[in-house]
Amino acid sequence: MSRPIVLIAEELSQATVGALGPEVEIRRCDGADRGALLAAVADADAVLIRSVTRVDAEVLAAGSRLKVVARAGVGLDNVDVPAATAAGVLVVNAAQANAVSAAELTCGLLIATARNIPQAGQALKSGQWNRSKYVGGELARKTLGVLGLGRIGTLVTERMKAFGMDVIAYDPYVDAAWAARLGVQMLSLDEVLAASDFLTVHLPRTPRTLGLIGAPELAKAKRGIRLVNVARGGLVDEAALYNALLDGHVAAAGLDVFAEEPCTKSPLLDLEQVVCTPHLGASTWEAQDRAGVSVAESVRLALGGARVPDAVNEVQWHGAGPSEAQIPSPTVAGAA
Numbered sequence: 284m285s286r287p288i289v290l291i292a293e294e295l296s297q298a299t300v301g302a303l304g305p306e307v308e309i310r311r312c313d314g315a316d317r318g319a320l321l322a323a324v325a326d327a328d329a330v331l332i333r334s335v336t337r338v339d340a341e342v343l344a345a346g347s348r349l350k351v352v353a354r355a356g357v358g359l360d361n362v363d364v365p366a367a368t369a370a371g372v373l374v375v376n377a378a379q380a381n382a383v384s385a386a387e388l389t390c391g392l393l394i395a396t397a398r399n400i401p402q403a404g405q406a407l408k409s410g411q412w413n414r415s416k417y418v419g420g421e422l423a424r425k426t427l428g429v430l431g432l433g434r435i436g437t438l439v440t441e442r443m444k445a446f447g448m449d450v451i452a453y454d455p456y457v458d459a460a461w462a463a464r465l466g467v468q469m470l471s472l473d474e475v476l477a478a479s480d481f482l483t484v485h486l487p488r489t490p491r492t493l494g495l496i497g498a499p500e501l502a503k504a505k506r507g508i509r510l511v512n513v514a515r516g517g518l519v520d521e522a523a524l525y526n527a528l529l530d531g532h533v534a535a536a537g538l539d540v541f542a543e544e545p546c547t548k549s550p551l552l553d554l555e556q557v558v559c560t561p562h563l564g565a566s567t568w569e570a571q572d573r574a575g576v577s578v579a580e581s582v583r584l585a586l587g588g589a590r591v592p593d594a595v596n597e598v599q600w601h602g603a604g605p606s607e608a609q610i611p612s613p614t615v616a617g618a619a
């Protein structure tokens with residue numbers, strides 16, 4: 284009997300391939316190459332992706348044998364989950380696998396925006412010993428606003444509290460009593476904006492969160508706020524952020540994600556007060572191994588005909604829109 288075909292459409296760890304086992308035939312394609320993806324998916328029983336490959340109705344139609352779409356990471360904004368559900372295709376992700384890595388990068392960007400680390404280092408490497416230009420500010424006793432107190436927002440909170448920061452958060456789905464035990468005060472979006480010295484975004488990209496932080500919201504923020512986004516591009520409107528950085532209302536930004544990726548040309552990248560990384564939140568060996576192995580195991584279960592307990596299609600979402608498809612944090616009230 285022929286083995287099921289598993290299409291790996293993005294770079295995944297060696298451990299992922301090992302976890303898929305010898306019972307499947309592994310094929311590869313470049314998920315960013317639409318033509319190659321549509322051709323390769325035709326024979327596939329499963330497709331493994333990260334954040335680049337877009338699995339929409341067209342890909343699902345081309346993959347008439349598909350039984351499972353596996354996202355080796357958290358965000359499902361590149362998968363049309365309702366279309367997959369309608370086509371009887373299981374969608375699985377690795378909701379926990381990269382949370383620590385994303386949280387650690389966030390902490391790094393928060394510190395970098397406070398202390399100008401990349402800019403000062405770059406200047407030093409180009410021969411400038413400029414100590415007065417790169418004076419920064421302490422994190423201790425400053426207020427950190429967290430938008431989205433889910434898995435990553437919570438890990439960032441715990442870590443930045445160790446730096447002596449006061450943490451407030453906006454997340455209407457989180458239980459306030461649970462947040463209080465974490466030492467976080469839950470407030471409205473406007474209140475968080477007005478009170479934060481630093482703001483960090485940990486929301487999924489959904490129709491409701493896209494553009495959530497635009498020019499009016501930035502205008503409500505404290506002057507001199509420093510903003511970090513390791514969640515998704517487009518949650519913070521890039522043109523509005525650029526203008527706010529130019530006039531100093533936002534003092535600095537730390538960006539791991541961009542509205543269009545890959546992003547190598549953007550006015551934001553020309554600003555010295557922008558610290559940036561090319562969507563590296565999940566790019567650690569540990570996170571990649573965990574995410575890949577987790578979804579590989581789900582794929583094996585799905586192809587073996589077993590139930591995959593936390594398949595994304597089966598979870599009830601707290602949001603109304605189809606793209607709200609994110610596995611809710613266990614700490615979220617009302618999660619299925």
Ligand SMILES: NC(=O)c1ccc[n+]([C@@H]2O[C@H](COP(=O)([O-])OP(=O)(O)OC[C@H]3O[C@@H](n4cnc5c(N)ncnc54)[C@H](O)[C@@H]3O)[C@@H](O)[C@H]2O)c1
Pocket residue numbers: 357358359378381382385430431432433434435436453454455456457485486487488491492513514515539540562563564565566602609610611612615
């Ligand atoms: N940069 C990276 O490499 C990287 C890595 C991992 C995750 N991410 C992104 O980070 C996001 C968050 O990850 P997570 O694991 O913390 O997810 P999570 O589901 O645990 O947390 C998201 C939180 O956002 C809240 N939320 C959802 N919709 C909201 C809305 N409209 N208004 C306010 N709050 C809302 C939820 O209640 C939840 O608490 C992911 O969706 C993913 O897009 C990026």
Ligand SMILES: O=C(O)CC[C@@H](O)C(=O)O
Pocket residue numbers: 333334355356357358359381562564565566
């Ligand atoms: O695959 C990646 O490296 C990005 C993953 C990250 O954005 C996620 O949503 O899990």
